[in-house]
Amino acid sequence: MNQKPTELEGATRDWLEAHGFVIKDQALWVEALTHGSTGEARDYQRLEFLGDRVLGLTIADLMFQQSRGAEGALAQRLNALVSKAACAQAARDIGASKHIRLGKQARDDGAATSDNVLGDIMESLLGAAFLDNGFDATKALIRQLWKSQVEGTAGTAKHPKSALQEWAAGNKRRPPEYELVSRSGPDHKANFTVRVSVQNVGEAEGNASSKQEAETAAAQNFMETFG
Structure with a gap:
């Protein structure tokens, strides 16, 4: 394994600080921006795991404070705001792509603009x-970085999978069944195809960069065709 640097490049440190991040342990932030394709001993995966939980708790707390909605509505909104797509959007909003430390092949393959990588990087940061x-400082930072998405409509409409489930029940059909048809591409540019079927009605497929999002796309396509 290659040794990783322990100090941030000046432009990267300036970028982080301009967006509200406070840098003390520089090596930690180098790790947070390091993709596995560099071949270095430590990359962002462990920090991504931790950041995902910090984000979830922060957004759940915010939803609880700001909404009088029932548990189902809160969960639907939470899931939308902590999704890979939401994290990737937050990363794009602050211009993270050019600061990700990638191996040459991964960069050539477009990893710097991939939803999967951008979402992971946001969580690792x-x-x-x-x-x-x-936690308190990070919670305040998340509220700032997610402000536009929280004020938007993400998660306010019924989720396509829930809508399909209810449609099947309302039409006295068996619950929809999801099947992974294929997975292709490297992890940072994966493509999943999922098929959803309802017995004696029909089936539809969806494609996306994660299995969960492909299921959502399949449900949406099914409802547009048969709903």
């Missing part, structure tokens, strides 16, 4: 923020 600055 939140994990680093939690370790370097604590």
Whole structure:
């Protein structure tokens, strides 16, 4: 394995600080921006795991405070706001792509603009923020970075999979069944195809960069065709 640097490049540090991140342990932030394709001993995966949990708790707390909705509505909104797509959007909003440390092949393959990688990077930065600055500071940072998405409509419409489930029940059909048809491409540019079927009605397929999103797309396509 290659040794990783322990200090941030000046432009990267300036970029992080301009967006509200407070840098103490530089090596931690280098790790947060390092993709596995570099071949270095440590990459962002562990910090991504941690950041995902910090983000989930912060958004759940925010939803609880701001909404009087029932548990189902809160969960639907939470799932939308902590999804890979939402994390990738937050990363794009702050221009993270050019600061990700990638191996040459991964960069040539477009990893820097991939939803999977951008989403992972955003979560790893939140994990680093939690370790370097604590929960309260990271919670305030998340509220700032997610402000436009929280004020938007993400998660307010019925989720396509829930809509299909209810449609099947209302039409006295068996519950929809999802089947993974194929998975292709490297992890940072994966493509999943999922088929959903309802017995004696029909089937539809959906494609996306994660299995969960492909299921959602399949449900949406099914409802547009048969609903």
